[in-house]
Amino acid sequence: xxxxxxxxxxxxxxxxxxxxxxxxxxxxxxxxxxxxxxxxxxxxxxxxxxxxxxxxxxxxxxxxxxxxxxxxxxxxxxxxxxxxxxxxxxxxxxxxxxxxxxxxxxxxxxxxxxxxxxxxxxxxxxxxxxxxxxxxxxxxxxxxxxxxxxxxxxxxxxxxxxxxxxxxxxxxxxxxxxxxxxxxxxxx
Amino acid sequence: xxxxxxxxxxxxxxxxxxxxxxxxxxxxxxxxxxxxxxxxxxxxxxxxxxxxxxxxxxxxxxxxxxxxxxxxxxxxxxxxxxxxxxxxxxx
Numbered sequence: 546x547x548x549x550x551x552x553x554x555x556x557x558x559x560x561x562x563x564x565x566x567x568x569x570x571x572x573x574x575x576x577x578x579x580x581x582x583x584x585x586x587x588x589x590x591x592x593x594x595x596x597x598x599x600x601x602x603x604x605x606x607x608x609x610x611x612x613x614x615x616x617x618x619x620x621x622x623x624x625x626x627x628x629x630x631x632x633x634x635x636x637x638x639x640x641x642x643x644x645x646x647x648x649x650x651x652x653x654x655x656x657x658x659x660x661x662x663x664x665x666x667x668x669x670x671x672x673x674x675x676x677x678x679x680x681x682x683x684x685x686x687x688x689x690x691x692x693x694x695x696x697x698x699x700x701x702x703x704x705x706x707x708x709x710x711x712x713x714x715x716x717x718x719x720x721x722x723x724x725x726x727x728x729x730x731x732x733x
Numbered sequence: 734x735x736x737x738x739x740x741x742x743x744x745x746x747x748x749x750x751x752x753x754x755x756x757x758x759x760x761x762x763x764x765x766x767x768x769x770x771x772x773x774x775x776x777x778x779x780x781x782x783x784x785x786x787x788x789x790x791x792x793x794x795x796x797x798x799x800x801x802x803x804x805x806x807x808x809x810x811x812x813x814x815x816x817x818x819x820x821x822x823x824x
Contacts (some may be wrong), residue, residue: 571806583821608748609748612747619741713790716786723781727762730762
């Protein structure tokens with residue numbers, strides 16, 4: 546297979562995977578919509594218990610990590626491996642900050658006696674943000690692998706498909722949060 | 734070279750727009766607009782999602798085939814939500 550065909554196949558592969566991911570989260574989003582219509586008062590009261598400032602900070606953190614991964618890809622397209630490694634490290638760091646804030650939020654909720662089995666709103670909150678958090682962890686592992694391989698000199702101006710593919714996955718993780726944040730924190 | 738530099742400028746502009754839109758959606762959430770709160774929040778989120786997909790995910794430069802792969806799950810998601818609502822709303 547020539548490199549251009551291989552690259553196109555890989556791009557289609559990750560988009561097909563992301564399609565399954567949309568539907569994985571889609572089931573939970575559907576549940577959210579159904580129960581929000583059924584229990585509007587409960588959703589309204591419960592969403593006020595979430596910290597929208599922390600949620601907003603985490604949104605900005607994740608958007609920033611999308612930028613750094615995009616800049617990393619732009620760097621390796623020019624063959625600048627050092628710059629790629631810097632941006633990948635920054636992305637992983639921001640992902641860590643995101644999970645750190647999420648950890649603070651979770652412990653805060655537990656402290657106030659709010660658990661996944663408290664009511665349907667918090668069930669959905671913990672399921673959606675938990676599933677998303679697992680995706681953040683998976684993204685960190687993928688980005689870490691790419692960083693490791695970049696360190697071994699595996700990528701160059703002419704070959705960097707795995708960097709682009711991992712970047713697409715990371716942007717998707719950001720994309721899911723873009724919907725989770727307003728639905729859970731802002732309009733409950 | 735020049736093309737790549739302008740690419741980085743686009744990334745920075747998109748990032749700025751995403752941060753501003755986040756601030757907007759948080760600010761609007763403090764104003765009581767009833768049902769319009771949900772509409773505005775989803776509208777802003779969709780604009781942000783489109784920016785991420787078009788620019789960060791390079792969908793703007795991709796072939797029709799990739800667009801097909803990207804839009805098909807959206808179609809099925811709408812189908813799932815609409816189908817489920819048709820059931821639960823009329824019980």
